[in-house]
Structures are given as C-alpha cells and as structure tokens.
Amino acid sequence: MKNLLPKLNDIHIGIIGLGYVGLPLAVEFEKHFRVVGFDIDVSRINELSGGFDKTHEVDQERLLGLINLKFTANSEDLEKCNFYIITVPTPVDKHKQPNLLPLYSASEIVGRVLKVGDIVVYESTVYPGATEDDCVPVLEKVSGFKLNKDFHVGYSPERINPGDKTRTVRDIKKITSGSTKESAKCIDKVYKKIIIAGTYLAESIRVAEAAKVVENTQRDLNIALMNELAIIFNRLGIDTQSVLDAAATKWNFLPFKPGLVGGHCIGVDPYYLTHKGQAIGCYPEIILAGRRLNDGMGSYVSGQLIREMGRRGIPAKNSKILILGFAFKEDCPDIRNTRVVDIVHELQDSGCNVDIHDPYVDALQVKDEYGICLIENPKKGSYDAVMLVVPHAIFKVLSALEMREYGKSKHIFFDVKSIYGQGEADLRL
Numbered sequence: 001m002k003n004l005l006p007k008l009n010d011i012h013i014g015i016i017g018l019g020y021v022g023l024p025l026a027v028e029f030e031k032h033f034r035v036v037g038f039d040i041d042v043s044r045i046n047e048l049s050g051g052f053d054k055t056h057e058v059d060q061e062r063l064l065g066l067i068n069l070k071f072t073a074n075s076e077d078l079e080k081c082n083f084y085i086i087t088v089p090t091p092v093d094k095h096k097q098p099n100l101l102p103l104y105s106a107s108e109i110v111g112r113v114l115k116v117g118d119i120v121v122y123e124s125t126v127y128p129g130a131t132e133d134d135c136v137p138v139l140e141k142v143s144g145f146k147l148n149k150d151f152h153v154g155y156s157p158e159r160i161n162p163g164d165k166t167r168t169v170r171d172i173k174k175i176t177s178g179s180t181k182e183s184a185k186c187i188d189k190v191y192k193k194i195i196i197a198g199t200y201l202a203e204s205i206r207v208a209e210a211a212k213v214v215e216n217t218q219r220d221l222n223i224a225l226m227n228e229l230a231i232i233f234n235r236l237g238i239d240t241q242s243v244l245d246a247a248a249t250k251w252n253f254l255p256f257k258p259g260l261v262g263g264h265c266i267g268v269d270p271y272y273l274t275h276k277g278q279a280i281g282c283y284p285e286i287i288l289a290g291r292r293l294n295d296g297m298g299s300y301v302s303g304q305l306i307r308e309m310g311r312r313g314i315p316a317k318n319s320k321i322l323i324l325g326f327a328f329k330e331d332c333p334d335i336r337n338t339r340v341v342d343i344v345h346e347l348q349d350s351g352c353n354v355d356i357h358d359p360y361v362d363a364l365q366v367k368d369e370y371g372i373c374l375i376e377n378p379k380k381g382s383y384d385a386v387m388l389v390v391p392h393a394i395f396k397v398l399s400a401l402e403m404r405e406y407g408k409s410k411h412i413f414f415d416v417k418s419i420y421g422q423g424e425a426d427l428r429l
Contacts (some may be wrong), residue, residue, distance in 0.1 A: 003184050004117035005152070005186050006082045010160045012036075013190075014081030014113075016106045018071070019062060020264075021123060021158040021333065022087035024169045026341035027058050028194040030069040036081055038109075042073045054362060055162070056333055079113045083121070086110065086156060089264060090124045091337075096271045096291075098127065100134060107135045111142025119178075121154040121187055124268050127276035128210040131155045132179070141213055152183035155205045156191060159214030162263075163332030173197040201348060217287055222256040223266070224290035228299055230258040230429050232303070241418040241428060258429050259417055260301070260389070261294040262328035262339040300343025301429065305385055305414055307348050308427055311413065314384050318353035322383040322406050323391020326358040326366060326374065330417075333361045340389050341370055355383070360392050380405045385412040400424035411424040 011033050015026045018039040026037040039045055047053070048071045051060040051230055051241075070077065078084070088102040096204045110120055120139060122131050136147050145151050159172045178184030188201045202208040230240040240258060244379070247253050261267050270287050277284045306316050328338040340356075347354050355375045358366075363374045386406045388395060395403075400420045404413050415425035 005182060006117060006119065008186075008189055008193075011083045011190060012081045014078040014084045014110075016078075016086045017086065017088040017102075017113040017124075018259065019089065020057060020086070020162045021160045023048070023053060023055065023122075023136075024057050025085060025087065025194075026069055027062060027066070027229060028169055030066055032193045033083075033190075035069045036077050037069055037071045038075065039071075039073060040105075040360060044349065045071045045073045052331065057160075057162070068163060075109050075113065078110070081113070082115065082118045084114075084118065085109045085121045085123060085156075087123045090126055090268075090272070091264070092268050092271045096368070098272050098275050100126075101128070103130075103135060104138055107138035108142050109138045109428060111139045114139060114143040114145060116145065116150045118151045119183060120151065121156055121361050123158040125212050125216075125272060126209055127263065127272040128206045129276065131205050131209060132270075148179055148183075152179050152186075153205070154178040154183060155216075156187065157208060158267060159215075159390065162334050163329065164320065170196045172180045172196060174199045175208050175211055176200070177200050177202040179205060179207045181232050183424055191254075195275065213273040214271050215267045217273055218268050218313055219256075220261060220266045220294060221286065221290040222254060222348060223259065223261055224255045224293045225295055226314040229301075234429075239428065257417070258297075260297050260339040260342075262337045263334065264328075266384075267294070267328075275345045293341075298339045299346050300424045301389075301414075301416060302343045302346035302350070304427060304429075305347070305387065305412065308412055308414075309385065312410070314410065314412070316347075319352050319384040320382060321347055321354045321385045321387065322378050323354060323356045323387045323389055324358070324395050324403075325388065325392060326356050326372075327361050327390050327392075330391050331360070331393055333371065335361050335366055341372070343387070343389065344372065356391070358360065358390065359394065378406055381408060383407050383411060385414060387414040387416060388419060388425075391417050 013029050013033050014036045014345055016038050018037050025033050029035050051064040086106045088106045091099050093099050154177055156176045174186040174191050176191050176199050178187045188199050190200050217383045233240045274284045274287050309316055326340050328334055344354050357375055357378050366372050383406050412426045415429040416429050418428045
C-alpha cells in the first residue's frame with residue numbers, strides 16, 4: 001500500500017464542508033494544490049463563487065482571485081480528488097449527546113468517490129476512536145474498500161479561531177496523524193505546505209482526537225472556575241475584575257475571565273469526551289460540573305439584572321431591556337450555540353420586553369434558528385436597562401456614557417464582560 005499513496009506533486013484535494021474551518025483551508029491549499037471545495041448548501045456555493053463569505057473569514061478580493069479552487073455542490077466534482085478533508089460540524093443534540101449525522105453523511109459522499117490509494121482526513125471534532133470506529137466503517141461500506149489495504153485515513157483537528165485575523169489557519173500549529181506510519185507522514189507533508197507555525201505528528205489518530213477535545217475542555221473548565229468565583233465575589237460585594245487584576249500580578253496566573261460559554265467548540269466539545277467516558281463506564285464529574293455551571297450563566301446574568309432592578313425600584317414586568325450583541329463571541333458573526341439566547345428567554349419569562357441589537361450577525365439567520373427578531377436602530381433614552389453582552393469592536397468604540405444614552409433617566413448599565421472600568425457600569429460579571 002505504501003507505493004499507492006499519492007505523491008506530493010500529484011495531490012488533488014477535496015474539502016467537504018465550507019464553513020469557518022473548510023473555507024480558510026481551501027483558500028490556503030489552493031496556493032499549492034488543485035482544490036475542490038464542496039458543500040451541500042447551494043446558496044453557500046453561489047455566494048462564494050460570487051466573492052462573498054458570510055463568515056467574514058475570507059475577503060472578496062481573495063475569493064475572486066482564486067485560480068486552483070473550484071466551488072461546487074455537485075459531489076461528482078470530487079471524483080478526480082485523491083486527498084479528502086472532511087470539515088463538517090459535529091454538534092450535540094438537545095440531550096447534549098454527540099450528533100454524528102453530518103459526519104456520516106460526509107463519509108458517505110466521500111465513500112462514493114473513493115479510489116484505491118486515496119487518503120481521507122477528518123478535521124471535525126470527535127471523541128477518541130470516532131474516526132476509526134464510526135467513520136471508517138461508513139467509508140468501507142459505501143466504497144467496498146478496506147482501510148490500510150485500499151485507502152488510508154487521518155485526523156488533523158481544526159484549530160480555527162473564528163473572527164481572529166491575527167492567528168489564522170497558517171499561524172496555528174497543526175496536529176496531524178494517520179492510520180499507518182506512511183500515510184501519517186504523507187498527511188503531515190501536505191499540511192506542512194500551508195502551516196507556517198509547523199505541524200506536530202501525533203503517534204496515533206486516537207491521540208490526535210483526544211488532544212482536540214482536551215484543548216477545549218481545559219478552557220471550558222478554567223472559565224467555569226472564573227464564573228464560580230464571580231458568583232462568590234458578587235455575593236461578597238467584591239468586584240471580580242479587580243480581584244483578577246490583582247491576582248494577575250503573579251507570573252504564573254492564567255488570564256481567564258468569567259463570561260458566557262457558547263459557540264461550536266468550547267460549549268460543545270466537552271460533551272464528546274464525557275459521552276465517550278460514560279460509554280466505557282467512567283463518570284467525568286469535574287468536566288460535567290464545569291459544563292453545568294457554564295450552561296447556567298445566562299440564567300445567572302439575567303437574575304443579577306432583575307435583582308438590581310428590584311433594588312432600584314424598576315419593575316421587571318413591562319420593562320424595556322436592550323441587549324447589545326447576539327453572536328457567541330465578539331467580532332464574529334457566528335451564532336451557533338450562542339448563550340445570549342438564555343439571557344433573552346430568562347428576561348422574557350420575567351415579563352421584560354427585550355430588544356437585541358447586533359449588526360455583525362445575519363438577522364435572517366437569527367430569526368430562522370432562534371425565532372428572534374433583531375432591531376437595527378435602538379432608540380436612545382428608551383430602556384430601563386442596557387446590557388453589553390458581546391463586546392464587538394463596533395460597540396467598544398462607544399464610551400460608557402454613550403452606552404448609557406440608550407437608557408432612560410433612571411436605568412441600569414450592565415457591562416457583562418467588564419470592558420469598562422469599575423464604577424462606569426452599574427453591574428459587571
């Protein structure tokens with residue numbers, strides 16, 4: 001099988017899934033290889049072909065200047081490829097269980113065009129063992145081929161940071177792995193062509209899979225600790241950010257901050273690891289405790305506002321609340337698993353009328369996915385409370401006094417992420 005592996009100069013890459021991960025990869029690989037970018041969303045293909053990327057990861061000039069990259073929604077266009085990279089979402093369902101259906105579907109698409117000697121690399125976040133135990137059987141069944149006899153697989157976890165224009169895909173070290181030593185080396189060489197920061201060849205696919213979920217689980221737990229500290233300090237009447245500023249004077253203090261934990265990685269990946277742990281008889285108490293705490297922060301934040309309104313004699317019922325930001329993180333249009341929606345629902349349950357303003361996200365997408373209508377132009381002097389929840393740069397250019405202009409003469413300004421100095425806001429997390 002070693003001789004059947006494609007040579008570096010003959011690599012023809014097919015990328016399945018053109019979201020936040022797949023598109024930047026396709027654009028970088030296009031500089032060195034022939035690339036086919038495939039997505040089942042025809043509207044997405046049409047937008048990209050016309051030079052528009054709704055994720056804001058690739059600008060129009062770059063998209064329109066592509067020479068070796070073809071965008072398509074026709075899976076037959078993948079037939080000439082010999083190196084497939086699968087970058088589809090791996091969400092959880094309403095019960096917080098892994099949903100591998102997108103991964104199975106992508107594997108079936110590749111299985112139908114797979115040829116002897118081809119390589120299939122998965123980048124989607126999964127639990128250890130998913131590539132070989134769950135995905136490979138789909139490839140084998142659909143193609144009729146056998147792993148490491150007719151084709152190889154690899155795993156190279158995505159490390160895309162949506163909205164980050166400084167640490168792009170090229171600037172983040174890439175873990176690679178393969179189902180044999182020979183295929184692992186081949187996969188590593190391919191990624192080395194585009195990753196300036198270098199690659200790390202893991203000893204096995206399972207190690208690479210585990211490393212990915214550990215990265216985000218560690219971050220999730222650190223933020224959970226900060227959130228728990230914020231709850232304690234708020235009860236004690238101590239400003240949390242002031243405590244963190246003081247603690248940060250020690251050289252080995254880790255600069256995590258409290259906040260909402262959503263998105264497609266940190267708020268999801270730990271559930272893949274806990275699912276696998278429970279499947280083998282291990283109950284991951286610490287990981288799940290951190291998840292419960294972080295998932296409950298939207299309720300805590302809204303509760304803090306309602307209590308402060310009560311102390312100031314502002315009735316919650318029929319009050320008007322302005323929430324600034326709906327994306328799961330700042331300077332990013334991604335609304336997947338945004339926990340801002342928890343704040344909205346909690347406030348509405350308390351009788352509040354909630355307006356949400358976020359010019360960075362797609363209002364139609366928010367309406368379709370969450371049933372929430374955003375407003376374009378909040379009216380100044382109209383609100384009983386103003387909440388800066390997602391501090392996009394377009395919001396941070398405003399001073400605290402300018403933020404308060406949206407409030408009535410008697411109002412509360414809640415700076416959830418502690419962007420402004422102590423005393424400039426009425427509440428901080």
